[in-house]
Amino acid sequence: MKYLMLGLGLMALLLGSSLFVLWRTACCLDEVAAPLHTVQALLEEEDYESILALTEESQSLWESHRGYFCSIFSHAELEDIDQGYASLIAYAEQEELAELRDAHRRLLERMEHLRRMDLPYYYNILTGFFRLCFDP
Amino acid sequence: MLIAYLRSILLYLALLVTVRLMGKRQLGEMEPSEFVVSMLLANLATIPMQDPALPLSAGLVPILTVLALELILSWLSLRSIRIRKLLCGKPVILIEDGRLLQRNLKAARVTLDELTELLREQGILKLSSVKYAILETNGQVSAILHAADRPPTCRDCGIAAEEEYLPCTLISDGKLLHTNLRISGRDERWLEQELHRRGCAVSDVMLLTVDRSGSVCFIRKEDTP
Known part of the structure; x- marks a missing residue:
């Protein structure tokens, strides 16, 4: 009975931790992505100063959660986001609207991918590995 | 993390089914779930x-x-015979009364060459001398010989055999094991007498064991005079 309780306890603990990680990841990524969603509206107005400020705010939020993100995401996924911020800031400084739009869309897509990749959808269970490897 | 958790459950169960379907002879000395x-x-x-x-x-x-x-x-298989059969399978009789059960041999996917090899490993050359050969759940074959082919025992020969007991180590590499001394029912005075008789101290002894019948095994350390 001791071993059964240990096994069931461990399964429950792992399921609980997994669901907690899922919830916390979504909360953190929503918080990080919120300034980037505001940037969407500013792109139409071509307000580069505000875009830059909001991007830096989003980046500092991302950095504040880095320790947590490092414990659940691979280095490649983290580097993708870092690279996304670097491109976004560079295009905002150069005031290149087309590239800025593209970099902004890609960064939001990457964040959405990170948010969704641990959701218990059948395609995540069946093909998650291949999607991560071949379609980042 | 959740996906890793769910995929681990699926892969574990899938592998368990695969190993069960692979047959017993693939397992070595492990049960399917251990494998x-x-x-x-x-x-x-x-x-x-x-x-x-x-x-x-x-x-x-x-x-x-x-x-x-x-x-x-493992807890479920301890509690339920049905689950145990499902997870580990059940032993298959391959030879009964010296007769090869070819249907069972085919079902277990064991070739005649493999069976004879496994029997030879146990020193059995003639299939006809085997009363029962059973393929166990861990992939090993247990062979039981006909009474006439079994080596005679002391009882068969009418010899009064001396019982053997598990020896208890009292001194190991110059160190006295007090717990074992107590378990063996001896005391330090008895030990002192034994050592005095052999002219050495505890630190000079490599191994000293005693069993229930009082038989002592003594090995002195080689570097002591």
Whole structure:
């Protein structure tokens, strides 16, 4: 009975931790992505100063959660986001609207991918590995 | 993390079914679930160990999930004969009264060459001398010979055999084991007398054991005079 309780306890603990990680990841990524969603509206107005400020705010939020993100995401996924911020800031400084739009869309897509990749959808269970490897 | 958890459950169960379908002779000396666990753990541990870019949780979650499933399934197989049969299978009789059961041999996917090899490993050359040969759930073959072919025992020969007892180690590499001395029912005075008779101290003894019949095994350390 001791071993059964240990096994069931461990399964429950792992399921609980997994669901907690899922919830916390979504909360953190929503918080990080919120300034980037505001940037969407500013792109139409071509307000580069505000875009830059909001991007830096989003980046500092991302950095504040880095320790947590490092414990659940691979280095490649983290580097993708870092690279996304670097491109976004560079295009905002150069005031290149087309590239800025593209970099902004890609960064939001990457964040959405990170948010969704641990959701218990059948395609995540069946093909998650291949999607991560071949379609980042 | 949740996906790693769910995928570990699915892969563990899939491997368990695969190993069961592979047949007993693939297993070596392990039960199917033990075989699956050892196979999985070895690989699960190496991937995050080799690749520092992966978070530690990517290795820990599957390992702990496999451990938890193994604990649950081993408990269930202890409690239920049906689950035990499902997980480990059941022994298959391959030879009965010296007669080869060819249907069972085919079902277990054991060739005649493999069977004779397994019997030869046990010193059996003639199939006709085997009363029963049973393929156990861990892939080993147990052979029981006809009474006439079995080596005679002391009882068969009418010899009064001396019982053997488990020896208890009292001194190991110059160190006195007080707990074993108490378990053996001896005291330090008896030990002192034994050592005095052999002219040495505790530190000079490599091994000293005693069994229930009082038989003492004494080995002196080689570097002492």
